[in-house]
Amino acid sequence: MLRKFSLKTLSILLFSTLFVLSFNTACAYEPNDDKPMKGAKVEEPKGEENKKFDAGKLILEHISDAHDWHLWGDEEHPVSIPLPVILYTEKGLDIFMSSEFNHGHRDVTKNNTYRLEENHIKIVNDAGVIDEEASEKIMDFSITKNVASLLIGSFLLLWIVLTVARSYKNRQGKAPKGLQSFLEPLIIFVRDDVAKASIGPKYEKYMPYLLTVFFFIFINNLMGLIPIFPGGANLTGNIAVTMILAAITLVITMLSGNGHYWRHIFAMPGVPLPILIILTPIEIMGVFLKPFVLMIRLFANMTAGHIIALAFFSLIFIFGEMSPGAGYGVSVVSVAFTVFMGMLELLVCFLQAYVFTLLSAIYFGAAVEEHHHEEHAHEGAH
Amino acid sequence: MMSTVMLASEAVTAHGLAAAGAGLAAIGAGIGIGRIGGSALESIARQPESLNDIRANMILAAALVEGAAFFAMVVALLVVFK
Numbered sequence: 248m249l250r251k252f253s254l255k256t257l258s259i260l261l262f263s264t265l266f267v268l269s270f271n272t273a274c275a276y277e278p279n280d281d282k283p284m285k286g287a288k289v290e291e292p293k294g295e296e297n298k299k300f301d302a303g304k305l306i307l308e309h310i311s312d313a314h315d316w317h318l319w320g321d322e323e324h325p326v327s328i329p330l331p332v333i334l335y336t337e338k339g340l341d342i343f344m345s346s347e348f349n350h351g352h353r354d355v356t357k358n359n360t361y362r363l364e365e366n367h368i369k370i371v372n373d374a375g376v377i378d379e380e381a382s383e384k385i386m387d388f389s390i391t392k393n394v395a396s397l398l399i400g401s402f403l404l405l406w407i408v409l410t411v412a413r414s415y416k417n418r419q420g421k422a423p424k425g426l427q428s429f430l431e432p433l434i435i436f437v438r439d440d441v442a443k444a445s446i447g448p449k450y451e452k453y454m455p456y457l458l459t460v461f462f463f464i465f466i467n468n469l470m471g472l473i474p475i476f477p478g479g480a481n482l483t484g485n486i487a488v489t490m491i492l493a494a495i496t497l498v499i500t501m502l503s504g505n506g507h508y509w510r511h512i513f514a515m516p517g518v519p520l521p522i523l524i525i526l527t528p529i530e531i532m533g534v535f536l537k538p539f540v541l542m543i544r545l546f547a548n549m550t551a552g553h554i555i556a557l558a559f560f561s562l563i564f565i566f567g568e569m570s571p572g573a574g575y576g577v578s579v580v581s582v583a584f585t586v587f588m589g590m591l592e593l594l595v596c597f598l599q600a601y602v603f604t605l606l607s608a609i610y611f612g613a614a615v616e617e618h619h620h621e622e623h624a625h626e627g628a629h
Numbered sequence: 630m631m632s633t634v635m636l637a638s639e640a641v642t643a644h645g646l647a648a649a650g651a652g653l654a655a656i657g658a659g660i661g662i663g664r665i666g667g668s669a670l671e672s673i674a675r676q677p678e679s680l681n682d683i684r685a686n687m688i689l690a691a692a693l694v695e696g697a698a699f700f701a702m703v704v705a706l707l708v709v710f711k
Contacts, residue, residue: 303709440685540696547699550706602692605685 302561310481310553313366313392314345325350335386396480400467437461445608449615461604468596484549493538496607504614548599552592559585647708654701661694
């Protein structure tokens with residue numbers, strides 16, 4: 248009964264969120280329009296040569312990391328939020344704001360002379376040429392767009408979760424209220440349908456990690472959908488971020504693996520030796536392949552979502568270059584499709600957080616599973 | 630004339646092949662997810678009471694199929710953007 252209730256509440260909640268948020272995206276996607284519009288203005292050449300619109304470059308710029316948070320404006324007159332640049336080289340530590348680069352139009356001289364080239368910081372030598380060898384040795388600890396987005400997302404998540412935790416303490420034994428009633432179905436969902444179902448009786452030990460990873464991915468996916476300032480960074484579509492998440496899953500799986508788990512990897516019971524020679528390397532590869540696929544799946548899903556939204560907008564300008572009328576005509580279709588894809592992406596945001604958590608839980612479940620039908624021989628093959 | 634055509638075609642070949650690869654991956658994933666969805670619907674129609682289990686497993690299987698398709702997509706993207 249309770250389970251049925253929670254699932255129903257969850258689905259109602261999910262869909263109401265979908266609707267509210269999709270409305271936001273529909274409105275918020277609009278400002279995205281003028282970003283490429285200025286870069287590809289066909290109607291007013293301003294006396295200069297017509298700049299060809301490069302969809303690939305635009306998309307790549309938007310899905311990759313940056314040293315400033317671009318708000319609007321074309322390449323000549325961009326408006327962006329500067330972010331701190333922290334560099335460590337052989338000559339020492341350098342800290343300055345990325346606005347000093349003036350969007351790559353100016354070199355910055357501190358301990359070295361730095362130049363921003365395609366969002367990578369390079370060292371320029373005295374002759375004014377980029378010194379590739381020295382540039383490779385820069386240790387870049389900058390607060391980039393993704394790092395800033397990570398911090399904002401984490402603080403938002405901390406605030407939400409701590410508020411809810413406090414209200415659980417204050418309102419013990421009472422019905423949930425406010426944010427509490429938003430999070431409770433999700434937490435119960437992760438507990439009952441993910442952890443209990445795939446790990447079994449030992450699920451409690453893994454709940455903190457599963458809940459953290461679920462809400463972390465979910466909130467950062469949602470923030471990625473918001474095209475303007477607090478969101479818009481392709482954080483969960485950054486392979487470094489997903490790699491760390493997958494690596495944590497790998498470490499937890501390996502640390503919690505019992506004798507039964509390891510025996511099935513190194514020496515599958517009941518398999519003759521000649522086959523073991525082939526099977527064991529495959530099983531060992533499988534241990535690392537599973538988190539690797541986790542990493543690729545989240546990265547590719549979120550990146551694909553960003554690319555699709557941008558590709559639909561790029562269509563406007565590709566057609567606009569042929570003739571302005573075609574551009575205006577396509578823009579209606581293209582905005583409608585982007586809104587549709589945005590709604591689909593909201594579902595994907597939830598699904599990817601769910602799938603990552605579920606698969607992690609299944610790997611933990613495989614690691615702690617006890618054998619039932621075999622004899623209790625050789626224990627503790629660690 | 631001929632050589633410019635050759636040059637242009639060479640530059641286009643890698644991108645074209647990458648696009649074809651991404652398309653093939655999409656076909657594969659489409660078949661896979663279609664089959665998963667079809668059989669899930671069939672089993673839900675037979676046993677509506679096990680809807681929750683079937684749905685969870687359906688999403689899981691679809692995610693696994695998708696993962697394979699995304700490998701192809703990432704490779705294609707690497708060729709195009711490099």
